[in-house]
Amino acid sequence: AQSVTQLDSHVSVSEGTPVLLRCNYSSSYSPSLFWYVQHPNKGLQLLLKYTSAATLVKGINGFEAEFKKSETSFHLTKPSAHMSDAAEYFCVVTLEGQTGANNLFFGTGTRLTVIP
Amino acid sequence: NAGVTQTPKFQVLKTGQSMTLQCAQDMNHNSMYWYRQDPGMGLRLIYYSASEGTTDKGEVPNGYNVSRLNKREFSLRLESAAPSQTSVYFCASSLGYGYTFGSGTRLTVV
Numbered sequence: 001a002q003s004v005t006q007l008d009s010h011v012s013v014s015e016g017t018p019v020l021l022r023c024n025y026s027s028s029y030s031p032s033l034f035w036y037v038q039h040p041n042k043g044l045q046l047l048l049k050y051t052s053a054a055t056l057v058k059g060i061n062g063f064e065a066e067f068k069k070s071e072t073s074f075h076l077t078k079p080s081a082h083m084s085d086a087a088e089y090f091c092v093v094t095l096e097g098q099t100g101a102n103n104l105f106f107g108t109g110t111r112l113t114v115i116p
Numbered sequence: 117n118a119g120v121t122q123t124p125k126f127q128v129l130k131t132g133q134s135m136t137l138q139c140a141q142d143m144n145h146n147s148m149y150w151y152r153q154d155p156g157m158g159l160r161l162i163y164y165s166a167s168e169g170t171t172d173k174g175e176v177p178n179g180y181n182v183s184r185l186n187k188r189e190f191s192l193r194l195e196s197a198a199p200s201q202t203s204v205y206f207c208a209s210s211l212g213y214g215y216t217f218g219s220g221t222r223l224t225v226v
Contacts, residue, residue, distance in 0.1 A: 009156075034213075042220075043219040044159075046215070049213060104215075107158055108156055108158045
């Protein structure tokens with residue numbers, strides 16, 4: 001079975017300080033992993049995705065994530081938070097080789113607050 | 117602009133009423149999906165269509181029906197709305213692992 005756990009429901013950082021949003025997954029197969037961002041009352045935007053290529057994945061807006069198979073983790077980081085980063089972030093896992101959405105599993109989300 | 121378009125953006129229904137949420141994509145994607153988002157629960161898959169002419173149940177299909185009208189359009193129907201269906205509904209489409217989401221429909225059932 002596949003699932004994803006976001007370890008923090010809410011993270012608060014000061015502007016200019018690093019961001020760490022934690023995600024652990026479980027999968028019977030080699031997973032593909034994504035991070036999506038959702039700004040208030042908006043749809044979901046893809047930040048980055050891992051699909052079995054390089055383990056360090058760079059995304060948009062300065063975000064990156066590292067796939068660590070030994071730790072079953074895919075944490076999202078950014079060196080310096082900006083006010084515009086305040087949003088809800090979702091870690092998503094899907095089954096490699098499958099194209100059906102039945103295998104797309106969303107975490108429950110982490111709300112990032114950025115303090116000026 | 118290319119993407120996924122959902123209508124309406126907001127809707128209030130009375131218990132027992134029916135309605136159809138519309139979704140259209142112009143990216144020539146094969147697969148389309150309907151999700152619901154509830155506080156603290158992330159997004160959960162209601163139904164999906166891997167290709168034109170096929171539909172399958174997701175995690176929470178009860179109370180919903182879908183129609184894949186053609187490659188572009190995928191509608192979600194609530195035959196008899198219930199307060200438990202109050203949620204934000206997102207349509208998405210994909211080609212391989214590239215998913216694009218619509219901006220959502222906020223539905224309230226009173």
